[in-house]
Amino acid sequence: MDWLLLLIQTLNGIQYGLLLFLIASGLTLVFGIMGVINLAHGSFYMIGAYLAYSFTELTGSLPLAILLGIPVTLVLGFVIERVFITHLYHRDHLQQVLLTFGLILIFNELQLIIWDGDPHGVPVPDMLSGSIPLSDTLSYPVYRIFLSLVCLFFAGALALIIQRTRIGMRIRAGASNREMVESLGVNIRVLYAIVFSVGVTLAGVAGMLAAPVETVYPGMGEQILIISFVVVVIGGIGSIKGAFLGALAIGVADVYGQVFLPGFASVAVYALMAAILLWRPSGLFGRGEG
Amino acid sequence: MSTAILQAAHLSKNFGGLRAVHDVNLACEKGQIHAVIGPNGAGKTTLINLLSGDLVPSTGVITYHDQDITELPAHRVSRLGIGRSYQRTNIFPEFTCWQNCWLAGQSRESTSLRFFKPANAARAVRARTEDALRTAGLEAQADVPANEVSYGEQRQLEIAMLLAMEPEVLLLDEPLAGMGIEESAHVIELISRIAVDHAIVLIEHDMDAVFAVADILTVMVDGVILESGSPEDIRGSARVREAYLGDEIENLKGAPE
Amino acid sequence: MVNLPSKSVIAVLIVIVAALALVPLGGDKYWIKLVTRMIVLGIFAMSLDLLVGYTGLVSFGHAAFFGLAGYLLHLISGDEAAVNMLWALPVCLGGTAVAAAVIGALSVRTKGIYFIMVTLAFAQMLFYFFHDSDLAGGSDGAYIYIKPILALGESVLIDLDSRYTLFYTALISLVAIYMVLVVVLRSPFGKVIQGIKVNEHRMQALGFNTYFYKLASFTIAGTLAGYAGFLFASIDGFVSPQLLGWHESGVALVMVILGGMGTLFGPAIGAIALLGVEEIFRDKALVGFMASHWQILMGGFVIAVVLFMNNGLGGLLLRLAGRRRGER
Numbered sequence: 033m034d035w036l037l038l039l040i041q042t043l044n045g046i047q048y049g050l051l052l053f054l055i056a057s058g059l060t061l062v063f064g065i066m067g068v069i070n071l072a073h074g075s076f077y078m079i080g081a082y083l084a085y086s087f088t089e090l091t092g093s094l095p096l097a098i099l100l101g102i103p104v105t106l107v108l109g110f111v112i113e114r115v116f117i118t119h120l121y122h123r124d125h126l127q128q129v130l131l132t133f134g135l136i137l138i139f140n141e142l143q144l145i146i147w148d149g150d151p152h153g154v155p156v157p158d159m160l161s162g163s164i165p166l167s168d169t170l171s172y173p174v175y176r177i178f179l180s181l182v183c184l185f186f187a188g189a190l191a192l193i194i195q196r197t198r199i200g201m202r203i204r205a206g207a208s209n210r211e212m213v214e215s216l217g218v219n220i221r222v223l224y225a226i227v228f229s230v231g232v233t234l235a236g237v238a239g240m241l242a243a244p245v246e247t248v249y250p251g252m253g254e255q256i257l258i259i260s261f262v263v264v265v266i267g268g269i270g271s272i273k274g275a276f277l278g279a280l281a282i283g284v285a286d287v288y289g290q291v292f293l294p295g296f297a298s299v300a301v302y303a304l305m306a307a308i309l310l311w312r313p314s315g316l317f318g319r320g321e322g
Numbered sequence: 323m324s325t326a327i328l329q330a331a332h333l334s335k336n337f338g339g340l341r342a343v344h345d346v347n348l349a350c351e352k353g354q355i356h357a358v359i360g361p362n363g364a365g366k367t368t369l370i371n372l373l374s375g376d377l378v379p380s381t382g383v384i385t386y387h388d389q390d391i392t393e394l395p396a397h398r399v400s401r402l403g404i405g406r407s408y409q410r411t412n413i414f415p416e417f418t419c420w421q422n423c424w425l426a427g428q429s430r431e432s433t434s435l436r437f438f439k440p441a442n443a444a445r446a447v448r449a450r451t452e453d454a455l456r457t458a459g460l461e462a463q464a465d466v467p468a469n470e471v472s473y474g475e476q477r478q479l480e481i482a483m484l485l486a487m488e489p490e491v492l493l494l495d496e497p498l499a500g501m502g503i504e505e506s507a508h509v510i511e512l513i514s515r516i517a518v519d520h521a522i523v524l525i526e527h528d529m530d531a532v533f534a535v536a537d538i539l540t541v542m543v544d545g546v547i548l549e550s551g552s553p554e555d556i557r558g559s560a561r562v563r564e565a566y567l568g569d570e571i572e573n574l575k576g577a578p579e
Numbered sequence: 580m581v582n583l584p585s586k587s588v589i590a591v592l593i594v595i596v597a598a599l600a601l602v603p604l605g606g607d608k609y610w611i612k613l614v615t616r617m618i619v620l621g622i623f624a625m626s627l628d629l630l631v632g633y634t635g636l637v638s639f640g641h642a643a644f645f646g647l648a649g650y651l652l653h654l655i656s657g658d659e660a661a662v663n664m665l666w667a668l669p670v671c672l673g674g675t676a677v678a679a680a681v682i683g684a685l686s687v688r689t690k691g692i693y694f695i696m697v698t699l700a701f702a703q704m705l706f707y708f709f710h711d712s713d714l715a716g717g718s719d720g721a722y723i724y725i726k727p728i729l730a731l732g733e734s735v736l737i738d739l740d741s742r743y744t745l746f747y748t749a750l751i752s753l754v755a756i757y758m759v760l761v762v763v764l765r766s767p768f769g770k771v772i773q774g775i776k777v778n779e780h781r782m783q784a785l786g787f788n789t790y791f792y793k794l795a796s797f798t799i800a801g802t803l804a805g806y807a808g809f810l811f812a813s814i815d816g817f818v819s820p821q822l823l824g825w826h827e828s829g830v831a832l833v834m835v836i837l838g839g840m841g842t843l844f845g846p847a848i849g850a851i852a853l854l855g856v857e858e859i860f861r862d863k864a865l866v867g868f869m870a871s872h873w874q875i876l877m878g879g880f881v882i883a884v885v886l887f888m889n890n891g892l893g894g895l896l897l898r899l900a901g902r903r904r905g906e907r
Contacts, residue, residue, distance in 0.1 A: 144872075
């Protein structure tokens with residue numbers, strides 16, 4: 033057993049897990065606070081990646097592309113919330129799922145129209161394109177470490193905002209009692225619009241950051257969405273802590289799966305989910321069904 | 323040797339740091355109404371949830387006919403013959419009163435994994451349903467959707483469903499909640515009639531009703547039993563008066579000065 | 580609780596079935612195939628309604644069983660001779676039932692949104708299994724070169740190779756399955772699962788082991804979906820991972836809502852309607868240039884259905900006809 037290879041795979045797994053966390057936290061935020069399940073969440077990951085691709089082509093710089101991409105995604109998220117999501121708050125899960133499913137159909141087709149059906153790559157920015165040598169022959173890409181750190185930063189920032197700030201308190205309060213919060217003078221509509229657009233932008237940013245290490249291709253949104261679901265199921269709905277641990281578990285499990293069970297790698301993740309469900313039907317930190 | 327059918331010993335339930343119920347003992351015999359009273363937050367509903375299997379006790383033992391049922395889930399407890407009604411009406415709103423009771427009646431069949439309607443079982447269930455509706459006085463409303471009858475009738479439906487289950491022990495969680503005087507009187511009369519060959523644990527805030535029908539009273543405050551005894555003992559207890567009944571005692575019919 | 584539809588609704592249904600029965604007489608290959616697909620997807624949608632509309636379990640992975648049965652058919656079909664449905668059908672349905680029972684046993688432990696996600700995830704697992712492995716053609720899919728037949732001894736009673744036979748087999752199956760489901764839903768079992776949908780907690784308090792009944796419902800629904808998948812694979816003689824995919828599962832849910840959740844006949848109408856709408860959206864003559872991007876139109880249609888047609892076509896029909904009084 034080559035320990036160095038194992039280390040590299042573990043680092044990859046952690047990096048993937050942190051990326052998943054970023055995406056899943058947006059999903060769980062929106063569901064935990066607004067009670068809306070958004071199937072089109074993965075589409076924003078895809079949109080982020082494609083924006084990164086196009087803006088990098090345009091400006092030659094990924095950081096600039098991300099700076100441009102974030103406001104675009106925020107605005108898009110805001111518009112989607114105001115036009116479509118706002119009708120879903122008092123509806124049941126099936127309707128939420130189907131409406132956002134319809135959004136996916138539209139997004140996917142628009143993506144084909146605006147871009148195309150070919151896979152693309154995004155170059156790693158020069159500053160981060162080096163590698164840290166681990167041995168004579170093996171090294172670890174700096175960009176992946178950077179990616180992990182950025183995701184960790186977001187994780188920390190999220191935790192802080194939710195737990196410590198007044199906004200976070202309002203957000204948590206909004207989850208439990210809509211009318212009460214409304215009567216406090218907090219404009220629920222604005223709050224929800226912000227929460228939603230921030231939530232989907234988290235997925236979008238993940239897409240932008242991941243673009244240099246993952247391929248940018250049409251189906252990427254659905255793929256990551258379902259894995260995000262697994263993360264949320266494992267971690268428990270509405271729990272950021274659960275999303276974090278679940279994401280890491282999935283990230284490492286997926287990467288190890290590809291190493292040890294080639295050909296059946298994708299099954300490893302679902303097997304893990306099945307095992308955890310047998311033990312804890314509400315996820316590791318779930319509060320039961322919201 | 324006690325004749326208690328349902329017995330709870332040293333029952334406790336903690337939620338994190340909160341002691342909802344602590345070291346509670348309770349015994350209930352056939353033909354007896356055991357009332358549990360106390361201020362809000364005393365742990366009465368938690369106690370019922372423990373007895374019905376909706377919650378698992380942190381410590382303590384619950385026995386039914388000397389059989390340990392402490393760990394049993396709610397549906398097993400129910401099958402054994404312990405039924406409960408709910409403080410907040412817990413019926414099937416879009417089904418008719420008949421259909422509500424039918425489900426309760428059907429639960430007593432050995433299995434519902436029958437995909438084609440067998441006539442014999444239907445007869446038995448039908449009988450339970452009709453009896454339950456008649457006893458609860460809801461015959462006229464049988465074909466009305468439950469969410470279209472009055473609140474008082476819904477509370478009666480709660481009890482009717484319980485009756486259709488043909489339980490041996492009834493756990494009643496504030497059956498009179500929200501009822502008017504006439505309805506309350508009817509239900510109280512119903513409860514005392516049923517009590518003749520059932521064991522009943524009754525949570526109620528309506529003191530007149532409680533003192534009228536209870537054979538034993540247990541007073542709970544802050545999750546523990548303050549005192550337990552006959553209605554006269556409780557009425558005369560200074561501790562109880564201080565902790566809970568207070569002015570209410572003066573308002574009771576026939577209360578001592 | 581499920582009531583038999585009123586006489587006027589039954590009359591409408593009979594008219595629809597009669598109209599469908601006349602389609603093959605026109606002889607148009609394309610239409611026969613299309614309507615066969617509609618009917619088979621109607622069976623698929625009805626099976627999902629059993630889960631969603633009557634047990635309250637919203638599964639986003641129902642296509643897993645639809646596709647699995649098709650794949651099983653491929654796996655047992657040879658190049659030489661047609662398989663005999665006498666054993667092929669039980670094998671395919673049996674395999675699907677086992678899969679449904681296993682997946683159900685795990686999934687039904689969860690509730691609400693978890694259940695939706697879990698069923699989606701397990702269906703994806705099956706998708707990847709067939710997509711990534713060489714077992715059955717991988718991402719390209721696989722062929723069923725000779726369609727199944729039903730033979731008793733020497734005589735061939737049904738040959739699904741004939742598009743007419745396949746059509747009428749599907750149609751008769753649709754009607755038969757509908758009638759069986761109505762009977763089942765009025766049985767003790769049916770009453771229990773409907774009670775679970777409305778108030779599972781109370782059902783447990785009444786003494787029902789709801790896990791068990793939900794699992795039974797899930798398995799039955801999955802097996803029925805498998806039957807639909809068996810027929811569907813026989814239409815084109817081709818299976819691909821897409822049949823298991825979540826897109827297919829999502830479309831099935833749309834059929835259920837479009838047709839009217841909880842009406843049983845509604846989702847079958849929904850399937851027919853949805854395929855019809857798709858035909859319209861793909862027709863250049865009707866929608867112009869949008870035909871090459873018809874998924875946008877479909878997405879918009881789905882959103883419109885959710886926002887404006889909550890009770891679906893079936894619900895509309897029931898309301899127009901006036902409901903029967905609450906039955907006992």
